[in-house]
Amino acid sequence: MTPKDTVVVVGAGLMGTGIAHAFASGGYPVTLVDTQPQALARARQTIEKILADGVRLGKSSQEDAAAALERLHSAGALGGAPSQAALVIETATEKMDIKQAIVREAENLFGEDTVIATNTSALSITEIASVARLPARVIGMHFFNPVHKMKLVEIVRGLQTSKPTVHKAQQWSQAIGKTSIEVNEAPGFTTSRISALLGNEAMYMLAEGVASAEDIDTSLRMAFNHPMGPLELGDMTGWDTRLSVLQYLHQTLGEKFRPCPLIVKLVKSGRHGRKTGRGVYEYDDKGVRIPNSGVRPF
Ligand SMILES: NC(=O)c1ccc[n+]([C@@H]2O[C@H](COP(=O)([O-])OP(=O)(O)OC[C@H]3O[C@@H](n4cnc5c(N)ncnc54)[C@H](O)[C@@H]3O)[C@@H](O)[C@H]2O)c1
Incomplete structure (x- = not known):
């Protein structure tokens, strides 16, 4: 060999x-x-x-x-x-x-x-x-x-x-x-450009009280067959990384990528996602999601 x-x-x-x-x-x-x-x-x-x-x-x-x-x-x-x-x-x-x-x-x-x-x-x-x-x-x-x-x-x-x-x-x-x-080369290539937009919009819906985090994620899984909802995906990616990406896309591609203020708040509070044990959801010591732990912005 x-x-x-x-x-x-x-x-x-x-x-x-x-x-x-x-x-x-x-x-x-x-x-x-x-x-x-x-x-x-x-x-x-x-x-x-x-x-x-x-x-x-x-x-x-x-x-x-x-x-x-x-x-x-x-x-x-x-x-x-x-x-x-x-x-x-x-x-x-x-x-x-x-x-x-x-x-x-x-x-x-x-x-x-x-x-x-x-x-x-x-x-x-x-x-x-x-x-x-x-x-x-x-x-x-x-x-x-x-x-x-x-x-x-x-x-x-x-x-x-x-x-x-x-x-x-x-x-x-x-x-x-x-x-x-x-x-x-284009900002966000093909994948991050779409994924950042989807995750940001889901976060705006959460911040506006349209539905709970759990229900927003369930809607994308059940209605569109996404393997994960955008909020659980953000917890896996890390909201700190997600915020850096959105800031860059906002700067290069314009207003539609303005980071939702709730993402900024999550990052400031240290809720970066699975890697810090808390993001939109909370996780136990073994990394298992705690039921009904979705952040309530109000
Ligand atoms: N998280 C995702 O889902 C994802 C997916 C695709 C691409 N990315 C990209 O991959 C990169 C890393 O993301 P991540 O989620 O693994 O981040 P992370 O925060 O989990 O890890 C980054 C690591 O880099 C180390 N580091 C920082 N500066 C260094 C240096 N000068 N030399 C050596 N190590 C250094 C840090 O100590 C840390 O361990 C980023 O560019 C991110 O945008 C992330």
Whole structure:
């Protein structure tokens, strides 16, 4: 078997954890990087649980799960990752300055052939790449949460992204069992643009007292066959991330994306969603939603 490319994932939060698992399970040596040691510890625990669940459900063997875990390494800084990496995927906090700093650092540490991908939900790939000496190798690879269940990767071309970079991103996506689509950069691409609008409108309905959170979510699940309602989805995505995306879309695409003030209040109160134990809904210690816990804005 030819050795697989080494992959570095920067940011061990919700998404970095899922992306690292996807590549390690696909046979790639992966180094997960985060500045917060507790994020790295949490990520490893989560990946162990996903792998154990896969074995229990008969989706993979004990040996394959153990081998995937052996391929997973971690580092507290990008400098601790193997310099021969073929792909660096940044999935750190949704802020332009953080993403540009990672691109700058990656260019200094890795060779000219290394592709630098960003998992941004909405930000401009062209702007993230603007700090690079070789912007042709910078690309968007937008994964979805939870990565082990969601099949899509949105491959986003910045103004200067080269065709070979797009081709490599398509091949890596396919190799880990994902379907990719190609998008020319536009704020929010295809997915976040729709999802942010839907979640924002649901939140306006909640704030106006049109219906309870539970009933708004039930309406989208039952009437339109959405697997989740927009408020439960926001709790899973994280309202802090959702707010950053909406602020960016509001700034770039206009008034229809103005963030609902109730989202701002949720974020200010620390109700970021499942990751803080409370968002629109509340969750117990095991992450199970507490019945009738939907926030009542009045
Ligand atoms: N949450 C989602 O459903 C979702 C879906 C698709 C894409 N995204 C995008 O993925 C990215 C990450 O989102 P998330 O939900 O995983 O966020 P998160 O808050 O769960 O995790 C972000 C992690 O990045 C780390 N970090 C911050 N700066 C860093 C740096 N300089 N170097 C290394 N690590 C650093 C933080 O310590 C944290 O652990 C964002 O760009 C977001 O828009 C999120």
